[in-house]
Amino acid sequence: EVQLLESGGGLVQPGGSLRLSCVTSGFTFRSYAMSWVRQAPGKGLEWVSGISDTGGTTYYADSVKGRFTISRDNSKNTLYMQVNSLRAEDTAVYFCAKDSFTISGVVVYWYFDLWGRGTLVTVSS
């Protein structure tokens, strides 16, 4: 059974930091790109960051660029995100998601095919 289990969330003051983790099982982690997606309370979904299967390429939404850092340890089947300089607007449930893709002609279509249950980050003084 495929599982993605996030942890590391909590209450943190503005300007603080956290390290989120996502432990995976049931699939060959090192073969897949991964992403973080967040959802503020009562709001919609927002893609935050992505990382290639080897970890050599990373991507960020403009809203978190320079403050968040995605990484992975393929020997531990684990995805991470270091979140720094946190703001009130970063308050959200952070989901870990497995990326999948299809190729049509020369175009690659990326999407998320499996998700974890999320970990809540609350930024408040």
Next chain:
Amino acid sequence: SYELTQPPSVSVSPGQTARITCSGDALSKKYAYWYQQKSGQAPVLVIYEDSKRPSGIPERFSGSSSGTMATLTISGARVEDEADFYCYSTDSTGNQRVFGTGTKVTVL
């Protein structure tokens, strides 16, 4: 930045058909994907590449796309289908990964 627009809510009686639209300029060139999110749960992929259904997703869920609009259809809606539904796609360059604004589907 690129946006995908959905109606905030759709209501349907059990057994009837619910249609959820997703509008975006690049949808004529890019696939649409649909996610169902029940209260307090993680999203689940219900449609990929405009109209394909992942294994385990009931046949009552179907998708289509025409021009700059994609549509998710729930035929014979059930009470257990109540959830928030989000479309997803990318901008024309493929660099921006975007979710739609979300639609709350009520079955009663």
